[in-house]
Amino acid sequence: MAASYLSKSNKIIINNIKLSKFYMFRSLNHTSSVTDSVFSRRLIHSTTPPPLLNHAGIETGTFYRGFESVSGGRRSHTATSFSEEIDQLPVEAPLQQELNFPGGKVKFTPKRMFTPGSNEERTNCYRVLNENGELIVDNDSFKMSKELAVRMYTDMVTLQVMDTIFYEAQRQGRISFYLTTIGEEAINIASAAALKNIDFVFPQYREPGVLLWRGFTLQEFANQLFGNKYDQGKGRQMPIHYGSKKLNYITVSSTVATQIPQAVGAAYSMKMEKKDSCAITYFGDGGSSTGDFHAGLNFAAVMEAPVIFFCRNNGWAISTPISDQLRGDGVVVRGKAYGIPSIRVDGNDALAIYSAVYEARKMAIEKQTPVLIEALTYRAGHHSTSDDSTKYRPADEIEWWRDDQSPVKRFKKWIESNGWWSDQVEMEHRSSIRKQLSQAIQAAERVEKPPVADMFNDVYDVPPKNLNEQQDLLTKHIKKHAQEYPSNVAV
């Protein structure tokens, strides 16, 4: 009994091998007829067949593993042609049987095979500019205007200078806390450049560049850091927790990844009102472990909400390296699990990020679908001013990423090669920003803090009686004991 079963399964295996070779061959033929140049390039470099495209040209990610073919579902052309091939092969018993389970048709297989936890080859990373700032693709296939490129670069430099100076200010004790974006300037600026101001941004905390791009001034940044009375947030949040209703940038909240489902909600509201805009939310590799990430992605997929999930995979969650954060091929593969189109992008390549976000936005709005973008990069600075990362990672590793892989340097090389930039202009820009920043800091430092009276506003739309009472008590107390309290804070 067992023997005959084995021989039967052997036959099936052999048939499958025949099939698979046939399939491989067939799919190669099929795909070679596709004239997408990027696609054919990938064919040359890989031994396994490339992922299948659906009619829209979006990779469905139907991988071919061994003898098993995990059908991509209704969208995959080749899958149906596959089954046609099967019918023509001589077999003893019908190989293909399928059943319409809740959730869709599934084909059965007598081959017991576990899909491995990860492929030998990881998902490829989309890159357009190499380390020397040279375009990998044809110059023609990637066009960016001089204005846009120069504007992006200047903002990246501004962000870099801003980070350095504000970090120093914290070290000097002038502000209480700061957190830098060193190494992620391209992510910040390029993604912002690819969006429109009407797109709602739900940041984690390492995305001030998006605000910068949209027009937040250096003075406004300084005001928030000092928590003075001109701060948009009225001095209620700690430094770097910026927010601006005017620029559609939701106030940063310290809780990790809570912004992810909120972004889905915003996208849902845009969908309901049929707006021509999308929502975007940023989070790190650490944030991708939270419950909110998983449920947020799932919701967005089910609701077909126009939201871009941008994961800044910078390799570190404070001191937790990526290998302790997750297993599996990073964050990009999770998109498929939820039915979300995803892409992995070189996070230090401003052009690649721009291109990916631009296209993602188009997809999100036109097709009303969420999109997951994983940008691989490195957190070249410390987690924040409360952290010294040399305690848990080698200093030379930090240096290599910060200097050799700097997204700012790389982009600079590209714009210089186009004759759009020069060292002279760079020097001028940097010193101008430095001057503006030190003026902004001095000005912000001098401004009064918000009055105590403001402490009780905005808890509700109109202060209720109990808060008015509490405010009364506090004001009376401060007036009575004025000598115990700072004189430069208005009551």
Next chain:
Amino acid sequence: MASIFQGIGAATSSLSSSASFETKILQFNSLRSVSGRKCGSVVMRAGGANMDSGSNKIGGRADQLVTNAVATKADTQAASTASKPGHELLLFEALREGLEEEMERDALVCVMGEDVGHYGGSYKVTKGLAEKYSDLRVLDTPIAENSFTGMGIGAAMTGLRPIIEGMNMGFLLLAFNQISNNCGMLHYTSGGQFKIPIVIRGPGGVGRQLGAEHSQRLESYFQSIPGIQMVACSTPYNAKGLMKAAIRSDNPVILFEHVLLYNLKERIPDEEYVLNLEEAEMVRPGEHITILTYSRMRYHVMQAAKTLVNKGYDPEVIDIRSLKPFDLYTIGNSIKKTHRVLIVEECMRTGGIGASLTAAITENFHDYLDAPIMCLSSQDVPTPYAGTLEEWTVVQPPQIVAAVEQLCR
């Protein structure tokens, strides 16, 4: 199922003397407004009649009250249901009516929750709404409370007015992070830039053998969160009014319903009305003692009140309705009159609404008290499944009667 016939509201009582009806509807007493908020719509004051004038209408109304403790068959007062104006409905229908009226009035109002769409909600509060307003406005969500509450917050910040339904209030414990850290806070921390006009509602409280996890009283956990308002409805009349007020409010509001009260029947006005979120409701005026309660315990108190009246006591019963902030104006006036307070609640003894209320009253009205404040609450135990044990975790009318007798000695 429990039915209640309550001649509440200016509508029914003053209709019998119809002359002053018109003026009563248009009157909203801004003195009573606890927060200085100006209400544009018709605000029916709790209890309907003008409190300040102490009109004898209130006394007359008390005789019509037939209350019922809990979901047991009761004698309904057969009186004049047919000829009275207004329409009769159950509490969950009143909630739905309020919700539907608001959805009709404002296209930005939407509902999110588990099984709220075509299933109509597990307590049928959203029945029929998905068919009427489309799947997008009455959204079925996957099971992740933290996430769909987060979704609601995000949608609220970007312009919608969502209503989040927790299938059972206990499940909202999963949403605590979003409610406490974001919902209550973002209006403040953003410097007033982003408002969150969200309503979070659902049934809570001890039901009929639902098990400990489904018998949570979330009002005790949420009461500390700055930035949110909490109200508890107890009758179809105030359920509809509070639902509408909560939706119209620009603050995040948590509306506590009770699993056992969904089938209460009452006649409510046909006209549109919105109640004040911060107001308490005078259920039964009296002279001897102030009994403060809310939600289901109101019915236990009213049943005890019957016994007490027979024994010669005259309790004043106030349904506090607004759990955060407390309506200390109404409560204070009552205490100044009676000098004795009994709080009857369903929360646990430790850290419940009663505990906070006791503290607030002691702080503000200590001089007016002739006796220590007494608070009857559930014991600090998880709610047992066995029916008899479950009964004992909840405050029962005989305990209320005994407490009043002790306080009024």
